[in-house]
Every structure is written in C-alpha cells, then in structure tokens.
Amino acid sequence: MAVAVEIQKTAALTGNEAAAQAMRQINPDVVAAYPITPQTEIVQLFSTFVSDGLVKTEFVAVESEHSAMSATVGAAAAGARSMTATSSQGLALMWEMLYVAAGMRVPIVMPMVNRALSSPINIHCDHSDSMGARDSGWLQIYSENSQEMYDNLIQAVRIAEHPNVLLPIMVTMDGFIISHGMENVELLPDQAVKDFIGEYHFPYPLLDVEQAKTLGPLTLQDFYFEHKREQAEAMYRSKEVILAVAEEYAAISGRKYGFFETYKMEDAEYAVIVLGSTAGTAKYVVDQLRQAGEKSGLVKIRVFRPFPGQELSEALSGLKAVGIMDRADTFSTQGGPLYLEIKAALYHAANQPQCINYIYGLGGRDIDPPLIRQAFMEVKDLASGSAAEAGPTVRYLGVRE
Amino acid sequence: MTLSSQTKNLLKVHQDVDPDIKPNAGWRDLPIGGVIPQGGTASQFATGDWRTIRPVWSKEKCINCHRCWLYCPDMAWISEDGKIQGVDLTYCKGCGICANVCPTKVHAIEMHPEDDFKDDEAVKEG
Amino acid sequence: MALPDLAKKPQRFTGGHRACAGCGFPITIKIILQAAENPVVVGCATGCMEVTSTIYPYTAWRCSFIHTAFENVAATMSGVEAAYRSLRRQGKINQDITFIAFGGDGGTYDIGLQSLSGAMERGHKLVYVCYNNQGYMNTGIQRSSATPRGANTTTTPAGTQLPGKPQYPKNLTAIMAAHDIPYVAQASMSHWNDLYRKAKKAFAAEGPAFLNVLSTCRLGWATAPEDTVDVAEGAVQCNVWPLFEVEKGNWKLSFKPKKPLPVADWMKQQGRFKHLFRSDNSQLLETIQQQVDEDWQRLLELCGVNGE
Ligand code: SF4
Numbered sequence: 001m002a003v004a005v006e007i008q009k010t011a012a013l014t015g016n017e018a019a020a021q022a023m024r025q026i027n028p029d030v031v032a033a034y035p036i037t038p039q040t041e042i043v044q045l046f047s048t049f050v051s052d053g054l055v056k057t058e059f060v061a062v063e064s065e066h067s068a069m070s071a072t073v074g075a076a077a078a079g080a081r082s083m084t085a086t087s088s089q090g091l092a093l094m095w096e097m098l099y100v101a102a103g104m105r106v107p108i109v110m111p112m113v114n115r116a117l118s119s120p121i122n123i124h125c126d127h128s129d130s131m132g133a134r135d136s137g138w139l140q141i142y143s144e145n146s147q148e149m150y151d152n153l154i155q156a157v158r159i160a161e162h163p164n165v166l167l168p169i170m171v172t173m174d175g176f177i178i179s180h181g182m183e184n185v186e187l188l189p190d191q192a193v194k195d196f197i198g199e200y201h202f203p204y205p206l207l208d209v210e211q212a213k214t215l216g217p218l219t220l221q222d223f224y225f226e227h228k229r230e231q232a233e234a235m236y237r238s239k240e241v242i243l244a245v246a247e248e249y250a251a252i253s254g255r256k257y258g259f260f261e262t263y264k265m266e267d268a269e270y271a272v273i274v275l276g277s278t279a280g281t282a283k284y285v286v287d288q289l290r291q292a293g294e295k296s297g298l299v300k301i302r303v304f305r306p307f308p309g310q311e312l313s314e315a316l317s318g319l320k321a322v323g324i325m326d327r328a329d330t331f332s333t334q335g336g337p338l339y340l341e342i343k344a345a346l347y348h349a350a351n352q353p354q355c356i357n358y359i360y361g362l363g364g365r366d367i368d369p370p371l372i373r374q375a376f377m378e379v380k381d382l383a384s385g386s387a388a389e390a391g392p393t394v395r396y397l398g399v400r401e
Numbered sequence: 402m403t404l405s406s407q408t409k410n411l412l413k414v415h416q417d418v419d420p421d422i423k424p425n426a427g428w429r430d431l432p433i434g435g436v437i438p439q440g441g442t443a444s445q446f447a448t449g450d451w452r453t454i455r456p457v458w459s460k461e462k463c464i465n466c467h468r469c470w471l472y473c474p475d476m477a478w479i480s481e482d483g484k485i486q487g488v489d490l491t492y493c494k495g496c497g498i499c500a501n502v503c504p505t506k507v508h509a510i511e512m513h514p515e516d517d518f519k520d521d522e523a524v525k526e527g
Numbered sequence: 528m529a530l531p532d533l534a535k536k537p538q539r540f541t542g543g544h545r546a547c548a549g550c551g552f553p554i555t556i557k558i559i560l561q562a563a564e565n566p567v568v569v570g571c572a573t574g575c576m577e578v579t580s581t582i583y584p585y586t587a588w589r590c591s592f593i594h595t596a597f598e599n600v601a602a603t604m605s606g607v608e609a610a611y612r613s614l615r616r617q618g619k620i621n622q623d624i625t626f627i628a629f630g631g632d633g634g635t636y637d638i639g640l641q642s643l644s645g646a647m648e649r650g651h652k653l654v655y656v657c658y659n660n661q662g663y664m665n666t667g668i669q670r671s672s673a674t675p676r677g678a679n680t681t682t683t684p685a686g687t688q689l690p691g692k693p694q695y696p697k698n699l700t701a702i703m704a705a706h707d708i709p710y711v712a713q714a715s716m717s718h719w720n721d722l723y724r725k726a727k728k729a730f731a732a733e734g735p736a737f738l739n740v741l742s743t744c745r746l747g748w749a750t751a752p753e754d755t756v757d758v759a760e761g762a763v764q765c766n767v768w769p770l771f772e773v774e775k776g777n778w779k780l781s782f783k784p785k786k787p788l789p790v791a792d793w794m795k796q797q798g799r800f801k802h803l804f805r806s807d808n809s810q811l812l813e814t815i816q817q818q819v820d821e822d823w824q825r826l827l828e829l830c831g832v833n834g835e
C-alpha cells in the first residue's frame with residue numbers, strides 16, 4: 001500500500017475539480033444531486049464522468065436538494081454507496097433530511113461548498129450554511145485547500161462507513177476561494193483509493209429482499225431515546241475512527257491529518273483559531289509575526305463534528321489569550337459557533353486563556369493579512385494585559401462601521 | 402486481515418443484534434437507526450380488544466366467496482388452501498365490514514355485541 | 528383471478544397494525560400487494576399508513592420497507608430504485624424486484640407533488656400509489672387539495688358563513704397523465720378486481736406508473752365503520768370518483784354506472800357533508816352536481832365514450 005506515495009500524480013485543480021476527482025475515484029454506486037452555485041461544477045464534472053463511462057455510478061439528476069438528500073438516503077439504505085453535494089440554500093433545503101440521514105445511520109459522504117445563506121442572497125463564502133447544520137448529527141470536516149478537500153473526502157468514506165460509526169459526513173471547502181481557485185493537488189492512483197475505501201456495507205440493506213425489514217418506523221416515548229442515545233455514542237466512537245483512518249491514509253499518501261492542525265504553537269503565548277481557507281492567510285501572518293519576534297501561533301480546526309473539545313482544551317491550555325475567528329454568526333448575541341464551542345471546551349481547563357471572538361468574512365467579504373494581523377495584535381494585547389480597555393468579547397472584523 | 406473482511410466482521414456486530422426487540426432493552430442492545438430487522442412483528446400485537454361487536458360466522462351458510470377475507474382491513478379472516486376457516490379474533494377490531502360485504506342473500510356473518518360472549522370467556526378462564 | 532386463489536398467496540401486510548377499525552387503506556394495500564409477483568420494496572410517506580403500520584418494534588410489513596419523511600417518498604424510492612439499477616448493472620443483484628411508493632393524498636397531491644413529479648419525469652421504474660382518503664386524516668382531518676368541495680374538515684369547518692371546503696379537488700390523475708408516463712390509473716378499493724388488474728398493469732409497465740386509489744377514511748368522512756366499502760363504491764357510482772386508466776396517452780374508461788347516483792345520495796352517507804343538507808346550502812349541492820356532471824362529460828370525451 002505504501003507504494004501509492006511514490007506514484008501520486010500532481011495536477012492543477014480547482015477545489016471543485018479536486019472534489020469531483022475524489023468522487024470519480026470513490027466511484028459511488030449512486031449520486032443524486034442538484035446544481036447550486038458554487039457547487040455546480042462538481043455535479044457537472046461528475047456528470048461527464050458518468051457520460052464517458054469513467055464511473056459505474058447511477059446518476060440521478062433530481063428536481064431539488066430535498067429530493068437529492070432523500071434519494072441519497074434511499075440509495076444508501078438500499079445497499080449502495082451513495083453521495084450528493086451541495087451549498088448554502090441547497091443545504092438549507094435538505095435540512096429535514098439531514099437529521100433523517102443521521103438518525104437512519106446511512107453513511108452518506110457529501111462535499112459541501114460553503115456559501116452564505118439568504119437573505120440577502122449572496123453566492124460567496126461564509127460558513128453559515130454548514131454551521132447551521134452543526135447539530136444535525138452529521139460529522140463535519142473543514143478543508144483549508146483543494147488538497148485537503150480531496151484527502152478529506154477519501155477519508156470520509158472510511159470514517160462514515162466504519163461499522164462503529166455509520167453516520168453521514170459532510171466535507172466542506174470555502175466557496176469560490178477554494179472551489180474555484182486553482183492549485184496543485186496530489187492525486188492518489190485510482191486503485192489505491194479503491195483499495196483504501198473497500199466495499200460498501202450497510203447492515204440492513206433494503207435490496208436484500210430475502211430478509212424483511214422496516215427502516216424508519218415510528219418510535220415513541222418507549223424507544224426513541226434509546227435510538228438517539230446510540231446515535232450520540234456513534235459520534236463519540238467516531239473520534240477514534242477518524243484518527244485511525246488518518247493514520248492509514250498517511251501511510252498511502254504521506255499526508256497527515258488530525259482533529260486540528262497546530263501551527264507554530266510550541267512556544268506560543270497567544271493564538272488565533274480558524275476554520276477553512278483563512279488558515280492559509282493566517283499562517284502567512286504568523287510567519288511575519290514570528291519574524292518580528294512575536295510568540296504567536298495558529299490552530300486550524302479540521303474536525304468540527306465530533307468536536308475535539310478535550311484535545312483542543314489541552315492544546316490551548318497555558319496560552320494567555322486566543323482569538324476565535326468565525327465566518328458565521330449565531331445571532332444569539334453570544335458570538336459565533338466556533339467561539340461558543342471552544343469557550344465551552346475550555347470551561348474545565350486548568351489554565352483558561354482569555355477568549356475573544358472575531359466574526360468576519362460574511363458573504364465572502366475579503367479577509368486579508370492586515371485584518372488578521374489586527375486580530376493577532378488585539379489578542380496579544382489581551383494576553384499581555386495591556387489592552388487599554390477590555391472591549392467587547394464579540395467583534396465584527398472587516399465590517400464598515 | 403483485509404479491510405473488507407474486517408468491515409464485514411464488524412458489521413456482524415450489528416447483524417447479530419437480537420432481532421427480537423425486548424421492551425426493556427437498553428440502548429446498546431437495539432439494532433441501530435431504529436431498524437426493525439424482521440418482518441411482520443405486528444402479528445404479535447393483538448388488536449382484538451378494541452372490539453365491541455364480534456363477527457359470528459356460519460360455516461353452513463358460507464359460499465366461500467372470500468369477500469370477507471378481501472375487505473377485512475385487519476387480515477382477520479383465515480383462509481387455508483382457498484377455504485375460509487373462520488375469523489382470528491386476535492386481530493378483529495369489530496368494524497363490521499365483513500358482515501356488510503358478505504353477499505346479502507348468503508348472510509353468513511352476523512355481528513354480535515361482545516357482551517354476549519362474556520360468559521363464554523368466563524367459562525374458558527374459569 | 529378468483530378470490531380464494533388470491534388468498535392462497537402469502538400476504539405481505541399483517542394484522543396487528545393500529546389503523547382505525549374499518550379503515551380503508553389496509554384493503555388498498557392488500558389488493559395491490561397481492562397483485563405483485565416479484566419481491567417488493569415498499570416506501571411510505573409519513574401519514575396514517577406509516578404511523579399505524581410501523582409502531583416500533585411492531586411492523587405490519589413482511590417485506591423491505593422504508594419511511595424517511597412526508598413529502599419525499601417518491602424521491603426516496605427514486606434512490607432505492609437507482610441503487611437497484613446500479614447494483615444490477617454491476618452484477619451484484621440478479622433478481623427482479625418491484626418498487627412501490629405509498630403516499631396519502633396530503634403526501635401526494637400537496638406536499639409531495641414536486642417529488643412525485645420529479646420521480647415520474649425521470650422515469651424510475653416504480654409504482655406510486657396514492658391512497659387517497661381526501662384529507663389530512665393523520666393530523667386530525669384537515670383539508671387537502673384532494674378534499675371534495677363542501678366537505679367539513681377542521682381547517683374548512685362548516686360554519687354559519689362558510690359551508691365547508693370552498694374549492695373542488697384538483698385532478699391529480701390528469702396531472703400525472705400529463706407526465707406521459709407509461710401507466711396512470713384511477714381506482715377505488717371498493718372495486719377490487721379493477722384495482723387488482725390496474726396494479727398488475729402498473730407493475731408490468733415499462734417505467735413509472737401512478738395509481739390514485741380512493742380509500743375510505745371512516746373517521747374523516749364520518750361514516751359507520753361497516754360502510755367503508757359501500758361509501759367508496761358510492762363515490763364511483765355517482766361519478767365523483769370515476770374509474771379510468773391512461774395507457775401510453777390513451778384514456779380508457781374502466782366503469783360506467785348504469786344510472787349514475789345523485790351526488791347527494793353519496794354525500795348523505797357521510798357526516799362531513801351533513802351541513803349541505805340544510806336548506807340554505809341547497810344551491811351549493813346543485814352546483815356540485817353540475818360540476819361532477821361536467822367533469823364526467825369531459826372524461827367521457829377523453830375516453831372516446833358517448834354520453835347519454
Ligand atoms: S369485523 Fe372488521 S376487523 Fe373483524 S373480521 Fe370483520 S372485517 Fe375484519
């Protein structure tokens with residue numbers, strides 16, 4: 001298996017192309033999808049693979065995202081490896097079925113291209129779509145770039161389908177910034193991906209007609225809670241699986257993944273925490289700060305569901321201050337979703353850093369090095385106790401006042 | 402061990418879960434996803450106690466047309482080898498459809514109040 | 528097929544379900560499933576049928592069964608059927624399987640119409656059965672777009688100013704026929720032979736098929752439980768629910784009452800129309816009769832049958 005590392009091909013691909021290539025190699029039995037900007041390209045590219053016979057997939061061009069998810073649930077429950085892909089309003093329309101997919105324990109893998117939610121309508125990146133679905137029972141993995149999108153998708157198949165997990169998983173990338181940005185991506189050989197993901201097995205396939213079975217019955221006060229308790233446990237169990245799969249993947253690809261990535265954190269005194277493509281820019285800022293002798297660091301969250309609270313709390317403990325950057329708001333007056341999760345995770349930490357929240361980049365608003373630098377400097381002031389006055393804990397970064 | 406066989410073994414964990422769901426089963430002992438991994442378990446659920454009137458069948462009058470069998474919503478009419486055998490009171494909810502669809506001239510089914518059978522039951526239990 | 532022979536076939540739907548005494552849809556299920564020769568996979572929209580037949584851990588289904596939500600049984604079954612085609616093409620399955628989607632009229636006429644239209648247009652080989660009881664009965668008798676004009680429902684209550692539902696039901700069977708799918712039919716559980724024959728045709732169709740089957744809800748229609756079959760029969764006899772089929776674009780009448788009953792006779796059997804027999808509503812009764820007559824004439828024309 002380790003041979004794969006040697007024979008990876010480098011290709012210049014957009015994030016959407018990388019996702020489509022991963023889907024081609026995963027070669028699902030069924031794909032049911034509906035076009036939506038900025039995901040459309042994935043569906044289009046995949047359709048050409050179907051038309052040219054490069055995949056064995058039955059492609060169902062459904063009439064809505066609600067039906068896309070419904071058909072994908074049906075196909076996965078039937079006993080077929082099944083995928084779909086979406087963005088923004090599409091995810092919102094799938095909402096009801098996201099919970100159904102998780103509750104029915106169908107291991108669907110879905111590329112999700114992050115885009116702002118209406119209203120007002122906007123086609124550019126923020127994380128309000130996937131963040132809104134954060135409690136739907138899906139695993140969520142965020143990708144910094146096209147390479148990660150590709151790698152995460154392939155790993156996602158193994159994670160979702162693992163018998164200890166059997167939960168759906170969405171793998172996200174930032175709309176346009178990554179989905180339409182071209183960069184070099186190392187692709188595994190088709191056979192290596194095929195061997196890595198193995199065969200699809202669902203424990204109760206509908207198409208095994210010899211064994212009658214009822215999926216999706218009405219369960220009431222006497223059993224519903226037990227079903228949900230086991231679903232919750234699957235999320236706990238998935239943590240171990242995510243790390244094991246990452247390790248196996250590193251063996252064939254040479255690329256290592258964990259719950260989150262730490263960047264120059266060894267001796268950092270303060271740090272910024274981000275999701276997705278912003279990490280690239282933030283690393284550049286950290287490098288600059290480091291050159292100037294600053295003890296700054298960066299944490300990039302990869303796995304948001306299950307949330308690696310304990311692990312993060314350990315990684316952040318000892319820091320004096322952290323700035324948590326959210327590309328979505330919860331409109332709860334309590335800050336963004338990542339901020340709330342991290343604050344909760346730090347509640348039991350021995351050495352709690354001070355936390356401030358930056359809500360930024362809504363609707364694709366550019367996040368450039370000076371803005372990130374500003375955040376770092378404010379966090380540094382907080383860390384050193386030199387902030388003239390405390391200021392609000394939830395700050396809107398890059399908005400015109 | 403290849404991945405595939407490993408996966409299969411682990412899946413057995415799900416498939417080996419007792420398909421008979423015990424009323425007090427804890428969450429670890431149930432099939433995942435709320436699946437009922439076998440068919441027709443409702444046949445273990447008696448709906449006969451909903452009944453206030455009961456169909457009484459006359460074997461002699463019956464012409465075996467099977468209209469009762471067809472139109473009973475509760476699958477209560479027993480047919481063996483194409484012959485009506487009578488009604489299974491475990492499921493009969495006493496709707497009276499069977500008596501109504503039995504051909505008027507034949508009139509092989511009559512509905513009687515459950516109270517009429519109280520004594521029979523007492524005898525049986527006694 | 529004679530009924531005693533039909534009874535020899537094992538049944539795929541058992542007793543012990545929790546539908547009301549005298550409910551119509553279990554009869555519809557029975558007739559349709561007895562017509563299937565292949566193993567079946569059944570999908571069901573949320574509704575009376577689903578909630579009464581799958582109360583965990585009891586299921587009345589002796590076959591593969593899936594329910595996911597209310598508005599999407601056609602989409603869910605599209606996925607199941609696509610999975611079948613994929614695995615069959617790959618040689619992983621080699622047996623013939625029949626796919627059936629059941630939805631009530633709420634799940635079919637209203638909230639599930641888009642999903643149904645999509646599945647039919649895409650040509651999935653599945654039979655969609657609307658068990659039509661003319662209202663949202665599971666949630667407590669609300670009007671749907673299949674509810675007849677004048678019916679008293681909890682969202683069109685017959686009051687002093689409004690005499691029940693103001694609109695006529697929409698003609699979903701015609702809408703499905705306009706999809707130009709291989710087979711569309713309207714049937715009633717009261718006419719088992721006709722329904723059985725249509726189910727057979729639907730299963731044999733080279734592509735999607737749609738059956739709209741009148742299935743009495745004795746609670747929502749306020750009828751006596753023993754009258755479930757009679758009242759559905761009455762709907763056919765008064766031309767409120769004509770039986771017909773559309774095969775590859777050809778409309779064909781399945782049944783012509785010798786002398787159609789007045790609609791009022793059918794309505795009289797049902798508590799939901801009681802208020803229409805107050806003197807102040809007599810005009811409405813006439814209007815409804817006229818509409819039924821017009822619809823019937825139009826249907827006769829479509830079917831190329833001469834009216835009286
Ligand atoms: S009374 Fe109703 S439920 Fe009982 S056997 Fe007759 S038709 Fe079936």
Ligand code: SF4
Pocket residue numbers: 458462463464465466467468469470485499502503504507509510
């Ligand atoms: S309907 Fe009447 S005559 Fe026909 S089989 Fe049943 S009991 Fe016998």
